[in-house]
Amino acid sequence: MxxxxxxxxxxxDLAGKTRGKAFPVADLAKRAKRGVGWTPTNVMITCFDTIAxxxxxxxxxxxxxxxxxxxxxxxxEDGGPVERIMLGDITDLDRRPWxxxxxxxxxxxxxxxxxxxxxxxxxxxxxxxxxxxxxxxPGGAFGHSVFxxxxxxxxxxxxxxxxxxxxxDTFMKEYxxxxxxxxxxxxxxxxxxxxxxxxxxxxxxxxxxxxxxxTFTPIxxxxxxxNGVHIHLSFLDDSGEPATYDAEGVAGMSxxxxxxxxxxxxxxxxxxxxxxxxxxxxxxxxxxxxxxxYNNLGFRDREASxxxxxxxxxxxxxxARQYNFEYRAADATASPHLALAAIIHAGxxxxxxxxxxxxxxEEDLSTLSADALxxxxxxxxxETLAEALQRFEDNATVRAWFPADFxxxxxxxxxxxxxxxxxxxxxxxxxAYEEVY
Ligand code: GLU
Ligand code: MG
Numbered sequence: 364m365x366x367x368x369x370x371x372x373x374x375x376d377l378a379g380k381t382r383g384k385a386f387p388v389a390d391l392a393k394r395a396k397r398g399v400g401w402t403p404t405n406v407m408i409t410c411f412d413t414i415a416x417x418x419x420x421x422x423x424x425x426x427x428x429x430x431x432x433x434x435x436x437x438x439x440e441d442g443g444p445v446e447r448i449m450l451g452d453i454t455d456l457d458r459r460p461w462x463x464x465x466x467x468x469x470x471x472x473x474x475x476x477x478x479x480x481x482x483x484x485x486x487x488x489x490x491x492x493x494x495x496x497x498x499x500x501p502g503g504a505f506g507h508s509v510f511x512x513x514x515x516x517x518x519x520x521x522x523x524x525x526x527x528x529x530x531x532d533t534f535m536k537e538y539x540x541x542x543x544x545x546x547x548x549x550x551x552x553x554x555x556x557x558x559x560x561x562x563x564x565x566x567x568x569x570x571x572x573x574x575x576x577x578t579f580t581p582i583x584x585x586x587x588x589x590n591g592v593h594i595h596l597s598f599l600d601d602s603g604e605p606a607t608y609d610a611e612g613v614a615g616m617s618x619x620x621x622x623x624x625x626x627x628x629x630x631x632x633x634x635x636x637x638x639x640x641x642x643x644x645x646x647x648x649x650x651x652x653x654x655x656x657y658n659n660l661g662f663r664d665r666e667a668s669x670x671x672x673x674x675x676x677x678x679x680x681x682x683a684r685q686y687n688f689e690y691r692a693a694d695a696t697a698s699p700h701l702a703l704a705a706i707i708h709a710g711x712x713x714x715x716x717x718x719x720x721x722x723x724x725e726e727d728l729s730t731l732s733a734d735a736l737x738x739x740x741x742x743x744x745x746e747t748l749a750e751a752l753q754r755f756e757d758n759a760t761v762r763a764w765f766p767a768d769f770x771x772x773x774x775x776x777x778x779x780x781x782x783x784x785x786x787x788x789x790x791x792x793x794x795a796y797e798e799v800y
Contacts, residue, residue: 372429398426415779462766465700472707482598487549488559491590559699579695589647597687608686621720626713633758636751637705641696650729655692708764
């Protein structure tokens with residue numbers, strides 16, 4: 364069969380979907396300069412392909428400019444086509460970053476972190492997902508036999524991640540029904556978010572090539588566990604030395620880390636609409652699911668929104684290099700770029716305001732009364748997307764981290780998504796999301 368190999372130029376949009384347009388490989392040099400055409404109203408396409416009320420209407424033109432440094436060329440060597448994806452930035456026709464380009468928003472947040480804290484970010488995304496194919500496997504939690512059934516998948520996926528330049532870290536059978544987890548290597552700056560987008564697509568493509576079907580939806584069954592995205596963060600100083608750890612700090616936090624996490628916790632209820640942005644995200648963010656229900660920092664506690672992770676090293680310079688914390692209140696309905704941008708802005712605000720390092724919890728906060736929680740500065744996180752959107756919209760500090768119209772456009776998009784679910788009960792909503800993520 365004749366063919367002209369194509370590159371898919373892609374953006375991770377407000378719906379957390381990877382969308383774009385393809386062009387012939389032979390045109391790359393031209394397209395890397397001129398981009399491919401893009402349309403403002405595309406940003407209002409919800410995850411269900413409905414179009415939320417758009418301020419742009421049919422007007423305007425944009426460019427999606429593929430970034431050769433965010434290119435993936437993946438040959439599964441199964442006789443099928445070579446996959447080529449290139450993430451890019453959306454600009455206006457004068458090449459200025461577009462206000463609703465998630466990748467550009469992340470770059471701006473990283474710049475702010477550098478400016479206020481003198482630090483740059485290293486991060487890694489840990490993804491949980493579930494197979495929709497293959498039937499139930501009772502008794503399979505962390506089990507070898509279920510792992511073994513998916514060994515071919517896992518080994519193909521690891522090879523595909525390596526070929527895509529992500530670095531394969533681990534693949535494991537998670538606790539939930541048909542649930543697995545995949546992690547790739549950490550990366551600097553916006554690259555880790557690029558890699559999270561690629562990891563999701565590579566996982567889906569691997570499944571497709573093997574006749575399987577997977578979902579990254581936050582929760583399939585409200586009686587079961589959810590699929591989280593845990594974002595591990597650490598910092599480097601100007602000379603490239605680790606800047607996250609201080610042996611003298613509270614639970615080992617450096618001053619910058621303490622203020623950063625304090626900022627994340629302070630603004631968590633107002634940014635969660637960006638990191639856990641679907642209707643069903645809030646079924647997952649409930650106590651005793653090992654996700655996140657309160658704005659607390661836990662020391663090695665998997666029920667906390669932010670957790671200080673264990674280190675295995677003994678000597679202090681290796682500890683400083685390994686030391687990291689994870690943000691657990693995220694899921695794969697969020698664009699990795701947008702989720703990370705929101706977390707970084709909250710942290711940068713904490714550094715700017717010189718917030719003191721938070722206390723570390725090692726207890727079950729769900730047993731405390733609302734008064735007892737409030738006394739210690741904790742809040743129950745929003746319990747619905749509608750409430751989360753309202754908190755984002757009402758928080759002038761948080762709104763101001765983004766371009767002027769961003770909050771209005773984002774909340775309109777998300778309210779359009781909620782409108783598409785009207786009349787559906789919880790089970791039908793779960794089905795709707797697992798079909799599209
Ligand atoms: N599945 C849990 C979540 O929804 C996380 C379990 C774990 O700690 O890996 O975040
Ligand atoms: Mg896990």
